[in-house]
């Protein structure tokens with residue numbers, strides 16, 4: 001039996017101040033592409049089942065574009081008669097009863113089995129059962145559902161558990177409403193052929209068990225996520241379990257550290273062929289205030305021509321040995337003005353910054 005497990009596709013996520021040629025946020029479009037790339041792969045693999053372990057959508061109320069896209073893509077699986085088992089994650093689960101869960105849109109879909117109703121669902125097939133535990137807001141209700149799960153396990157069939165949770169402190173996402181799986185219930189995992197987890201954005205097999213896996217996300221939800229293991233998991237269930245992660249191709253994220261005092265020389269070392277369609281973070285370091293004023297962001301962006309987006313970050317030199325005596329005695333405004341005078345050499349620059357600073361302090365008063 002072949003299964004594909006993917007997760008955390010966050011449709012509707014957008015980031016950075018950049019749009020593509022269709023006027024759609026560049027990163028939002030990247031997430032759609034990652035999703036359709038995975039669906040393309042699944043249609044080639046033709047697995048017996050597909051699992052999605054939550055955060056299909058980035059929000060509980062996604063945009064029309066995100067909803068339309070999801071419907072089109074899931075319909076491709078449905079038409080191919082590949083059953084999809086789906087659970088709600090913390091991002092798409094409504095926090096109040098007043099809101100209809102978005103995953104309800106799949107109710108009338110053939111071959112789609114979605115658990116989103118604040119309770120565990122069991123989807124039964126001929127030789128295999130799927131125990132689908134969606135994100136549940138109430139901690140008390142979760143524990144009840146775990147009890148119900150334990151007593152409902154049918155040991156005569158193959159068994160898959162789907163959850164969107166943090167298992168063990170290492171996988172904490174530090175997000176509002178995330179669910180930490182109770183340690184004293186971890187023995188349950190041994191009762192399943194495979195435990196499909198969502199929530200953590202990197203592919204990961206849990207060391208303590210040999211059948212518990214996070215599929216990871218399909219794209220990067222932040223520029224600090226430099227992992228390349230974005231894609232899906234291919235599972236073979238036979239006499240033993242085989243789990244293999246397949247990465248998909250993503251837009252490149254490139255980071256450059258540039259010594260501002262040696263700008264000309266540093267620029268020459270940049271490999272321009274690498275840049276095409278990449279998202280670039282250019283960190284200018286060794287900057288003093290004068291130099292920072294001289295180097296314009298548009299100048300830096302021009303240097304990385306061909307990149308899809310360039311973010312310029314500046315690191316000013318910290319002057320640690322400068323100390324102000326009697327700091328308490330002066331106002332923040334005076335303290336700041338003193339700082340400007342001591343840091344900016346050029347008189348006219350000094351005047352310009354002081355004028356602007358006075359204006360801003362007046363506004364804040």
Ligand SMILES: [Mn+2]
Nearest residue numbers: 008055091199
């Ligand atoms: Mn997520």
